[in-house]
Amino acid sequence: MDWVTRCLRLRFFDRDADFVALTQRVNVQGLDCVGGTLMNIASSLDQIGLSGADSAGAMMDGYAELLEGVGIAPRSATQNVVAMFMPLLRTYRQRDAEVAHA
Amino acid sequence: MPESSAELLLWTTLRTVEGQTLGRYQTQAPDLLTPAKSQAVQAITALGQGALVETSLAEAVPALLDAAEGQGAEEDALWIQGLLLEHLGITLYTALGQGQRLSPEGTLAAAQGAQASEDVAALATAALRARYPEPKARFQAFIRHTRPVFARLDTLGEAIDDSFAEPMDLCFADLMGDFVADLLPRCTEELGFERRKVMMHLSAAMMG
Numbered sequence: 312m313d314w315v316t317r318c319l320r321l322r323f324f325d326r327d328a329d330f331v332a333l334t335q336r337v338n339v340q341g342l343d344c345v346g347g348t349l350m351n352i353a354s355s356l357d358q359i360g361l362s363g364a365d366s367a368g369a370m371m372d373g374y375a376e377l378l379e380g381v382g383i384a385p386r387s388a389t390q391n392v393v394a395m396f397m398p399l400l401r402t403y404r405q406r407d408a409e410v411a412h413a
Numbered sequence: 414m415p416e417s418s419a420e421l422l423l424w425t426t427l428r429t430v431e432g433q434t435l436g437r438y439q440t441q442a443p444d445l446l447t448p449a450k451s452q453a454v455q456a457i458t459a460l461g462q463g464a465l466v467e468t469s470l471a472e473a474v475p476a477l478l479d480a481a482e483g484q485g486a487e488e489d490a491l492w493i494q495g496l497l498l499e500h501l502g503i504t505l506y507t508a509l510g511q512g513q514r515l516s517p518e519g520t521l522a523a524a525q526g527a528q529a530s531e532d533v534a535a536l537a538t539a540a541l542r543a544r545y546p547e548p549k550a551r552f553q554a555f556i557r558h559t560r561p562v563f564a565r566l567d568t569l570g571e572a573i574d575d576s577f578a579e580p581m582d583l584c585f586a587d588l589m590g591d592f593v594a595d596l597l598p599r600c601t602e603e604l605g606f607e608r609r610k611v612m613m614h615l616s617a618a619m620m621g
Contacts, residue, residue, distance in 0.1 A: 364620040368613030386594045394590030396616070401567050403620045 312377075319381045327383055331391055334378065363403060371396050415460055416516040419580035423509070424461030424519065426470055427526075431457055431502075433478050434494045442490035444540065445533050453529040456522040473565075473572035480561040488544065492558035495537025500599070502530035504592040514581045538603050548605040555606065556614045563618035 323330035356363060371392050378388035415421040431454045438446040465471045481498065483489025506527035510520055545551035570585030577583040600606040
């Protein structure tokens with residue numbers, strides 16, 4: 312991760328907007344994949360004392376830190392990551408509500 | 414006056430929420446009822462003389478207000494209205510003031526609203542630091558008081574997308590990004606919380 316971070320800092324030096332656009336494209340696909348996995352293993356996570364919600368929150372914070380590590384301003388990093396995660400949080404909440412009503 | 418039905422609906426929504434906020438300040442936290450806040454709410458009230466009926470906001474807004482009632486104590490007004498809802502106000506009023514979303518009167522009211530919310534949020538933060546001198550207890554109070562409101566945000570967000578995404582290019586996901594991006598420094602730098610714990614609390618509350 313350190314090497315990739317350094318590489319990205321150099322590749323996207325002074326091109327914050329290009330890097331953010333790249334992360335938005337890549338991360339939306341990644342979040343769909345990771346989010347689906349999280350939901351599928353949520354009951355297993357519960358058994359070991361982790362929750363899907365805590366994992367999602369930690370991921371948001373971790374992703375924002377990664378963007379900051381490449382040189383994106385903290386506010387912009389947080390804004391982008393949280394905006395990307397909102398659909399995942401909604402899907403998880405709606406699925407939980409469906410399961411509860413079933 | 415509002416130039417579109419979407420703008421009228423927007424100000425009507427904000428009038429409803431700010432009306433409860435003002436009531437809370439009057440009875441529970443009078444120090445937060447600044448003259449600028451009163452004037453901003455007056456301007457919003459003048460613009461928001463519509464009704465929420467027959468919109469998706471008709472259920473989502475009362476649900477949010479119900480969650481924002483708290484226990485009726487001063488600390489509820491500080492955490493819920495003073496910190497959380499004022500920060501939502503900062504985010505929303507600032508976004509509304511950008512581009513050509515609003516009428517001239519609306520743009521002015523949005524600017525007034527944003528500044529007033531910024532000032533009140535700063536006062537609330539100072540009061541919370543004084544009320545809870547120990548950061549751990551402060552964080553526990555934060556998660557206890559704010560969870561019900563965070564839990565309602567996504568339902569409100571669906572209603573916001575339904576009502577304003579097309580006519581005003583307002584997207585809840587982007588608004589939430591801005592809201593959290595602005596709230597986090599206040600939580601970490603002024604209230605002494607750990608960033609990761611705030612993010613985990615937010616996601617836990619929103620995911621139910």
